[in-house]
Amino acid sequence: MATTDTYLAGNYAPISEEITVTELAVTGTIPAELDGRLIRNGPNPIDGGHPDAHWFTGTGMVHGVRLRDGRADWYRNRYVVSDRVAEATRRPITPGPRFHDSEGTANTNVIGHAGMTLAVVEAGGPVMSLTDDLDTVESIDFNGTLDGSFSAHPKVDPVTGELHVAAYHWTWDFIRYLVVNAEGTAVTRKVDVPVGYSPMVHDIHITESSVLLLDFPCRFNLERAMEGHQLPYVWVDDEPGRVGVLPLDGTADDVRWCEVDPCYVFHPLNAFDLPDGRIQMEVARHPAMFRKVTNGPAEGEPTLDRWTLDPATGRTIEERLDDRSHEFPRHDERRLGRAARYGYTVGFVGDEGPGYKHDLVEGTIEVHDFGPGCATQEMVFVPRDPDASIDDPSNEDDGWIMSYVHDATTDTANVVILDAQNFSGEPVATVHLPQRVPFGFHGNWVPTGE
Numbered sequence: 001m002a003t004t005d006t007y008l009a010g011n012y013a014p015i016s017e018e019i020t021v022t023e024l025a026v027t028g029t030i031p032a033e034l035d036g037r038l039i040r041n042g043p044n045p046i047d048g049g050h051p052d053a054h055w056f057t058g059t060g061m062v063h064g065v066r067l068r069d070g071r072a073d074w075y076r077n078r079y080v081v082s083d084r085v086a087e088a089t090r091r092p093i094t095p096g097p098r099f100h101d102s103e104g105t106a107n108t109n110v111i112g113h114a115g116m117t118l119a120v121v122e123a124g125g126p127v128m129s130l131t132d133d134l135d136t137v138e139s140i141d142f143n144g145t146l147d148g149s150f151s152a153h154p155k156v157d158p159v160t161g162e163l164h165v166a167a168y169h170w171t172w173d174f175i176r177y178l179v180v181n182a183e184g185t186a187v188t189r190k191v192d193v194p195v196g197y198s199p200m201v202h203d204i205h206i207t208e209s210s211v212l213l214l215d216f217p218c219r220f221n222l223e224r225a226m227e228g229h230q231l232p233y234v235w236v237d238d239e240p241g242r243v244g245v246l247p248l249d250g251t252a253d254d255v256r257w258c259e260v261d262p263c264y265v266f267h268p269l270n271a272f273d274l275p276d277g278r279i280q281m282e283v284a285r286h287p288a289m290f291r292k293v294t295n296g297p298a299e300g301e302p303t304l305d306r307w308t309l310d311p312a313t314g315r316t317i318e319e320r321l322d323d324r325s326h327e328f329p330r331h332d333e334r335r336l337g338r339a340a341r342y343g344y345t346v347g348f349v350g351d352e353g354p355g356y357k358h359d360l361v362e363g364t365i366e367v368h369d370f371g372p373g374c375a376t377q378e379m380v381f382v383p384r385d386p387d388a389s390i391d392d393p394s395n396e397d398d399g400w401i402m403s404y405v406h407d408a409t410t411d412t413a414n415v416v417i418l419d420a421q422n423f424s425g426e427p428v429a430t431v432h433l434p435q436r437v438p439f440g441f442h443g444n445w446v447p448t449g450e
């Protein structure tokens, strides 16, 4: 995926300063409807990093930009204060529960839920609660109802507001499905689905009927752990992948597995129920994971593929939608788990990262070229009117695409706001940030008050 030998070069390199800058310079016009924070998370090793270190294991740093009344009020970046960060910066240890002897790194995503800002990670790390200003407060366990791993990719059911989560840990030979209530006060459901080994389960998806559990042949390897690898998950040859279809109210015995060719998927774009009982999903599909390269995802370009799962037969129809590289897929999440027409992905073209808008019905793709040397990070769709009916298809792309964009020609970063209905056109606004934002993982738009 990344054209780098180590995850310390160029814009993968960590930054060392935590800063706050107010009243940012803007080119263009920030839409007055945008009132909230665009926040994101990624690894930023507090020790400066080691050339062989795994990209996924660096201490986390969150970045945020606050928009209101057509202005960019502030930019901030803050470490997520794990024990390593606390020790290195001589801050108090962050209070709250820890699981699986985790030292507290939460470096993969940052979400808004029930008024909380939560930095999240998979494989045993904590759920870290942050202030609106991105300072770490404590780790949380949803009032004692979480007792182990969480995930970097909770999916919000747009109808119930609940979070659906797939969790894993190297000591578990099952995939754990969790539901957190809309109020963010409790884990209300837990189903352990046995698989007989310990796979790396990065994400999950839901439809209106089912939960989709991702089980690909990248698994915990004790030998590598004993050798001291920070992330001892390796590719297993000659094993298929599979997606487990679990009815939303089902038990582990109800899971129906649908096999796919060997591959690895970090991120589905979306999935939904077809009238005939099958399920359609689009995924960013890697040909393998941690087979030859073990410090980051680099086993060939990820493509955008469509899978039609048939839980009745266990078979899957696989189609390639585009063989350019695509990752960090998102869509209008008011339609999460329902048929969605548009999806948005990030490309990797040399050192540049264009944005793609996919019309999944027509099969067409629009490109946004951010300019020479420019690479977008994950793009998020923000509806113009969050309460607009999703039954009206014309609402689906009525809004903005927002992302952090790195400009290698100046080694600076901007937040770029596009009109989703004029995706390849000039940005609506560009917010100029006071420092670069290292290539990281995921983030979200959190409207004020949510």
Ligand SMILES: [Fe+2]
Pocket (backbone or CB within 6 Å): 152, 153, 202, 266, 267, 441, 442
């Ligand atoms: Fe992810």
